[in-house]
Amino acid sequence: MKTQPIDAFAEGMTAEMRAAVHEGSKIGHEKRTKLLFDHYANPNRLRQLAGEIKQHVVENLDTYLPALESRLVANGVRVHWASTAESACEAVHGILKARGARRLVKAKTMVSEEIELEKYLSDRGIESLETDLGEFIVQLDHDRPSHIIKPIMHKNRRQIADLFERHGLGPYDDEPAVITQRARQFLRHKYLEADACVTGANFMVAETGRMVIVTNEGNSRFCLAGTPCHIALVGIEKIVPADRDLGLFLNLLARSGTAQQLTVYNEFILGPRGAGQPDGPEEVHVVFVDNGRSDVLASECRDILRCIRCGACLNVCPVYRQASGHAYRGPYSGPVGAVLSPLMLGERFAEKADLPKASSLCGACNEVCPVDIPIPDLLLRLRDKAFALGIRSPGTPPMGAWAVLASHPVAWRAAMAGGAILNYLPTKLVPVRALRAWESSRDLPEWRGGAFRSWFKRHAKAPASGPNDHG
Amino acid sequence: MPDDRDQILSRVRGALSQLPKRAAMPDYDGAVELARSRARPIDPVAEFAERLKAVNGEFVAGPAELAASLRGHGWTTGYCEPEVWPSLAPHFDGSFAVSTEFRRERLDDYQFGITRAVGAIAETGTIILSDGASGRRLASLAPWAHVSVIPRARLYLDIPQAIAALGSDPNSIWVTGPSKTADVEGILIEGVHGPGAEIALLLG
Numbered sequence: 001m002k003t004q005p006i007d008a009f010a011e012g013m014t015a016e017m018r019a020a021v022h023e024g025s026k027i028g029h030e031k032r033t034k035l036l037f038d039h040y041a042n043p044n045r046l047r048q049l050a051g052e053i054k055q056h057v058v059e060n061l062d063t064y065l066p067a068l069e070s071r072l073v074a075n076g077v078r079v080h081w082a083s084t085a086e087s088a089c090e091a092v093h094g095i096l097k098a099r100g101a102r103r104l105v106k107a108k109t110m111v112s113e114e115i116e117l118e119k120y121l122s123d124r125g126i127e128s129l130e131t132d133l134g135e136f137i138v139q140l141d142h143d144r145p146s147h148i149i150k151p152i153m154h155k156n157r158r159q160i161a162d163l164f165e166r167h168g169l170g171p172y173d174d175e176p177a178v179i180t181q182r183a184r185q186f187l188r189h190k191y192l193e194a195d196a197c198v199t200g201a202n203f204m205v206a207e208t209g210r211m212v213i214v215t216n217e218g219n220s221r222f223c224l225a226g227t228p229c230h231i232a233l234v235g236i237e238k239i240v241p242a243d244r245d246l247g248l249f250l251n252l253l254a255r256s257g258t259a260q261q262l263t264v265y266n267e268f269i270l271g272p273r274g275a276g277q278p279d280g281p282e283e284v285h286v287v288f289v290d291n292g293r294s295d296v297l298a299s300e301c302r303d304i305l306r307c308i309r310c311g312a313c314l315n316v317c318p319v320y321r322q323a324s325g326h327a328y329r330g331p332y333s334g335p336v337g338a339v340l341s342p343l344m345l346g347e348r349f350a351e352k353a354d355l356p357k358a359s360s361l362c363g364a365c366n367e368v369c370p371v372d373i374p375i376p377d378l379l380l381r382l383r384d385k386a387f388a389l390g391i392r393s394p395g396t397p398p399m400g401a402w403a404v405l406a407s408h409p410v411a412w413r414a415a416m417a418g419g420a421i422l423n424y425l426p427t428k429l430v431p432v433r434a435l436r437a438w439e440s441s442r443d444l445p446e447w448r449g450g451a452f453r454s455w456f457k458r459h460a461k462a463p464a465s466g467p468n469d470h471g
Numbered sequence: 472m473p474d475d476r477d478q479i480l481s482r483v484r485g486a487l488s489q490l491p492k493r494a495a496m497p498d499y500d501g502a503v504e505l506a507r508s509r510a511r512p513i514d515p516v517a518e519f520a521e522r523l524k525a526v527n528g529e530f531v532a533g534p535a536e537l538a539a540s541l542r543g544h545g546w547t548t549g550y551c552e553p554e555v556w557p558s559l560a561p562h563f564d565g566s567f568a569v570s571t572e573f574r575r576e577r578l579d580d581y582q583f584g585i586t587r588a589v590g591a592i593a594e595t596g597t598i599i600l601s602d603g604a605s606g607r608r609l610a611s612l613a614p615w616a617h618v619s620v621i622p623r624a625r626l627y628l629d630i631p632q633a634i635a636a637l638g639s640d641p642n643s644i645w646v647t648g649p650s651k652t653a654d655v656e657g658i659l660i661e662g663v664h665g666p667g668a669e670i671a672l673l674l675g
């Protein structure tokens with residue numbers, strides 16, 4: 001498992017870069033605020049509503065799952081169930097084997113990372129190719145993604161240009177437009193040669209069986225235009241009740257994740273391609289994946305299953321920015337990963353019990369979350385759980401000194417004296433490229449030292465332990 | 472995997488059985504909750520054109536302007552869906568080479584693809600394609616420029632209206648501007664896998 005030493009990101013930062021980070025983060029913050037607040041009278045109401053809907057789904061999965069299953073079947077979709085990573089891999093392999101498929105294209109699916117599908121298939125002679133630009137680069141480099149929606153946040157253009165040259169995609173050129181064009185040219189024929197595609201799904205509508213896939217690059221659309229068989233890996237929590245709820249969620253996903261009004265491609269799939277349509281899958285499979293989610297559902301932290309993987313909480317988290325995605329040692333990083341990853345391990349919780357400790361509990365993650373997940377509360381519950389299980393050490397490496405600082409209120413408070421820490425620590429250490437983006441919502445939280453301190457006082461005295469404790 | 476199904480559902484039921492009470496579905500009106508606060512009355516066509524421009528798309532007023540725009544960009548070789556070609560052809564002179572048959576193996580030869588859209592969304596500058604009404608999926612995706620010909624009567628004001636109109640086509644897709652990425656150092660690049668140019672023409 002790769003980890004990224006925390007200090008690696010601090011290297012090579014110049015004064016100019018620091019200034020750009022500061023400026024970039026301010027613009028990002030303003031952009032997101034404007035998008036949310038310009039358009040709607042009460043954007044917070046939308047977040048809360050979306051949170052209530054998802055909480056309702058999570059707490060009624062026992063009825064929603066079978067209901068969705070029967071809609072899918074009625075629509076001509078074949079449904080599979082996988083309780084573990086292994087059985088999810090087996091399910092995909094079984095589908096491919098039955099079709100004699102050897103070549104696969106993938107459009108960004110977190111679940112396939114989670115179940116380590118690529119390795120499973122390559123051991124069995126099936127080649128799978130990532131098509132999201134960032135994921136493609138990560139795959140070429142035998143690396144791992146460091147952010148749930150910006151997988152190569154940790155790489156710069158020179159590294160990518162070198163990589164492309166080594167892999168014969170063209171002579172060294174580090175112009176991002178050239179890099180993108182080369183990937184475009186290379187990948188478009190791969191879609192057409194592939195025997196099947198694997199994607200994730202952003203939303204599954206119980207009422208209609210509609211599957212919704214959201215991308216900016218159009219890679220999942222190309223998968224669904226070029227290949228004859230579509231396999232969607234779907235976490236069991238991905239459900240929304242009805243079509244009309246999509247309006248709310250598509251709005252919030254785009255605004256929270258990438259500060260867009262709407263993501264470029266929102267694809268709505270009911271089943272195999274229509275009569276007279278020459279392009280696209282004649283076979284559609286949905287694999288419902290548990291892989292620890294039912295453990296999360298049984299825990300006091302089931303609220304985290306509302307998550308729609310927008311990435312906003314990562315972008316605002318001072319710990320994430322400091323530690324990088326790799327420090328979380330799994331596909332889900334940042335605040336959401338700190339809650340989800342240890343819980344999904346079930347009985348092996350202790351292996352990632354350091355993650356919930358590496359948080360400043362500043363509350364920014366909850367404030368930006370489009371489904372209003374009380375992440376700081378959940379982190380506190382997990383700390384209690386770790387304590388109750390007798391897991392003692394705070395995250396020493398790989399979360400490093402930051403985790404120690406964040407988990408020691410006195411040190412943290414001292415470091416914050418003057419409200420300065422969020423103004424110098426993260427900006428000094430955050431990789432600058434991350435903050436330059438058009439799609440940025442990675443605002444540094446407005447500094448609220450006073451609010452945080454009083455919040456912390458309440459929680460430090462009475463650690464949240466019950467489901468009703470929403471400080 | 473029938474065993475996996477039973478196992479997952481029984482674990483889910485087990486996990487939920489501890490709950491004293493389940494969270495209820497909130498009672499809300501999607502259209503109302505999502506209504507944007509609008510200071511002025513909306514001219515849907517103007518709104519659509521403005522929003523499309525805001526996402527780096529291009530709005531053209533008619534077939535003649537479309538031909539001029541394509542020529543201006545130097546895109547003279549392309550595909551046009553046979554259903555719409557008769558209404559456009561008179562405006563495309565001999566400098567164009569337009570085919571009404573799309574060949575998968577000639578994917579890279581088309582500089583543009585002209586297809587129908589089933590509709591559009593004014594508040595977001597979005598065009599809507601579907602299997603049943605928009606020709607083949609590759610034609611609107613693979614060429615560098617995609618032109619959609621949108622029936623004026625199907626210009627929806629907002630997202631809730633467009634959701635309500637989704638219907639039962641096996642595949643619909645909303646496209647809002649050119650394909651884009653910011654994966655490389657956060658710099659915006661258009662034309663990643665899909666079109667680098669999205670052009671919309673309202674007809675009818």
Ligand code: SF4
Binds near residue numbers: 256371
């Ligand atoms: S926890 Fe909330 S903010 Fe974080 S990725 Fe999930 S939905 Fe987005």
